[in-house]
Amino acid sequence: MLGMLRLGASSGYAIKKATDVSTRFFWPTSLAQVYPELARLQQAGLVSRSEDPQGARARSAYEITEEGQVALLDWLRSALKAPMQFRDEGVLRLFLADALSGEEQLVLVRRLRERTEAAEAQMRGEILPVAEALRQSGAKFPELVAHLGADTHTYVIDWLKELEEQLLAEAPRAGSES
Amino acid sequence: MLGMLRLGASSGYAIKKATDVSTRFFWPTSLAQVYPELARLQQAGLVSRSEDPQGARARSAYEITEEGQVALLDWLRSALKAPMQFRDEGVLRLFLADALSGEEQLVLVRRLRERTEAAEAQMRGEILPVAEALRQSGAKFPELVAHLGADTHTYVIDWLKELEEQLLAEAPRAGSES
DNA sequence: TGAGCCATGTAAACGGTTACATGATTCC
DNA sequence: GGAATCATGTAACCGTTTACATGGCTCA
Numbered sequence: 212m213l214g215m216l217r218l219g220a221s222s223g224y225a226i227k228k229a230t231d232v233s234t235r236f237f238w239p240t241s242l243a244q245v246y247p248e249l250a251r252l253q254q255a256g257l258v259s260r261s262e263d264p265q266g267a268r269a270r271s272a273y274e275i276t277e278e279g280q281v282a283l284l285d286w287l288r289s290a291l292k293a294p295m296q297f298r299d300e301g302v303l304r305l306f307l308a309d310a311l312s313g314e315e316q317l318v319l320v321r322r323l324r325e326r327t328e329a330a331e332a333q334m335r336g337e338i339l340p341v342a343e344a345l346r347q348s349g350a351k352f353p354e355l356v357a358h359l360g361a362d363t364h365t366y367v368i369d370w371l372k373e374l375e376e377q378l379l380a381e382a383p384r385a386g387s388e389s
Numbered sequence: 390m391l392g393m394l395r396l397g398a399s400s401g402y403a404i405k406k407a408t409d410v411s412t413r414f415f416w417p418t419s420l421a422q423v424y425p426e427l428a429r430l431q432q433a434g435l436v437s438r439s440e441d442p443q444g445a446r447a448r449s450a451y452e453i454t455e456e457g458q459v460a461l462l463d464w465l466r467s468a469l470k471a472p473m474q475f476r477d478e479g480v481l482r483l484f485l486a487d488a489l490s491g492e493e494q495l496v497l498v499r500r501l502r503e504r505t506e507a508a509e510a511q512m513r514g515e516i517l518p519v520a521e522a523l524r525q526s527g528a529k530f531p532e533l534v535a536h537l538g539a540d541t542h543t544y545v546i547d548w549l550k551e552l553e554e555q556l557l558a559e560a561p562r563a564g565s566e567s
Numbered sequence: 568t569g570a571g572c573c574a575t576g577t578a579a580a581c582g583g584t585t586a587c588a589t590g591a592t593t594c595c
Numbered sequence: 596g597g598a599a600t601c602a603t604g605t606a607a608c609c610g611t612t613t614a615c616a617t618g619g620c621t622c623a
Contacts, residue, residue: 417611418611419611419612419613421611421612421613421614422610422611422612443619443620444619444620445618445619445620446618446619446620447618447619
């Protein structure tokens, strides 16, 4: 939250929009999360709130306070305890794919690859451009992270392609219907 | 669950242990999840339960029923709707690392790499051997998935190493204290 | 004899998502 | 005029984790 404010978002709505085009793949948010959290941060003195109406439409503009700056830096400098967690039904299916026939295994791997390709395309098409724009305003890490995500996905796609070829070599008739 | 039973686990405790050395990185479980779920599956007729005491210590042995086999296959063949979700505080910190000084950025990247190396080591040291053992009993996909995970982590590690070098080149004095 | 593992469960807490509710503005 | 977007919130639900509770077995 604090980090997003720092990068230029001001309203709760804007923060949500910003995460959708930047951290979505490794730190998604929802509005139902953002608004209460902003209220908490305000009460803790880490952000300040000011009314910023657009015509008759209400809007609250938030700004990070000096205390908030300190808290953000403290967090960034602290040891990270939370282990990376990732939960993926697709990989779980692959893990259990021995229960399927050769043809079905190939279908599964293909679907997995296509899904990964879709994610990669979104990263390169939607997220990377936004991150590149942020670089103009002095932040280089969003772009680095976008590249890390996109490149890693490319790696997985290639890995899955190789697996597909391997499976095809074992059961050549499996690929004919596609 | 059903898949784990298929791979040889029988008791709830054994299922939990099995996931700890196989699907832990992409599908963790806890005992508080496993026992109620087994009860639900039993009531749904997808698994059968039989008492299998070890001396005076009670143990329940579960087996997958034919209905359970069908349900497992149906699921494996169905279209996957749940998008891959992964949530990582480490990457989030990297995304916001512009708030830090050059030295601190390097420390952060190093910590990230070390953490990734630890995960990779666990995959190669703990999970891969178990998956290789499963291959002897006819299941090849656990090993494939273990390799996918380990290789992907290796890729990320190399990526982070390059980033470290890049950061060092920009601020040469940053690496001196290590 | 004590630590650690095997074994089974329940209850409370937590983090997050979905659905609900409302209303203004903009653009086609 | 209607759809999409901007904008703010609340309430219910859901899956998961942590803590609690119990007890037998094994090995040093």
